[in-house]
Amino acid sequence: MIYSLPVRVYYEDTDMAGIVYYANYLRYIERGRSEWVREVGLDQNVMKERDGIVFAVRRVEADYLGSGRLDDQLVVETQVKAVTGVRMVMEQWVKRGEDILFHALVTVVCMTLDGHPTRLPANIRQMVH
Template identity: 65%
Template sequence: MIHTLPVHVYYEDTDLAGIVYYANYLKFIERGRTEWVRDLGVDQVKLKEEEGIVFAVRRVEADYLSPARFDDDLVVETSLEAMTGARIVVSQKVKRGEEELFVAQVTLVALTATGHPARLPAVLRRNLH
């Protein structure tokens, strides 16, 4: 299953040349992961409050393929690559139409409030299978 999130490029997302600033792609894919997890039935605020579990990015491998520009309409695609008891690896793409502009593989881990590894929430594991 591929989750999609529309993103519009605003002036604040760009540099002086009107090109999306490189770090903003990380913000775009963060939004995509947040909505993906929400659509999988996980309330991250409730998860933190009730179970003391949060998600953290452990690794990002990213390729910038082509620039997005001011006023572009983009789509962030998020899909599961792999999952273990405490880790998720997702593939993410930022696209303009069918053109891939940015691709990333992101490794997320579940952590306790004290920063120790935790098992992924059961609802997430269930909904990803």
């Protein structure tokens, strides 16, 4: 399943050349993952309060392929690529129409509230398979 999130490019997202500042693509894909979590029915507040675990980004592999510009209507697409007992790898794209402007592979893990790694809960592994 690919989850799509529309994103408008605002003035605050751009640099002096009027193109999306490179770090903002990371913000866009974070929003895409956050909305994907909601879409599949996970409640991160419940995970934190009941289970004492939170998601954390472990690794990002990113390719900048094009430039978004002020007022562009972009779409962030998010898809689970792989799930193991301890990590989830998500593939994400930022597109303008059919043009891919940014591509990333993001490795997400779970951590306890005191910062120790822990296994992904079984219900999450089942939910995303």
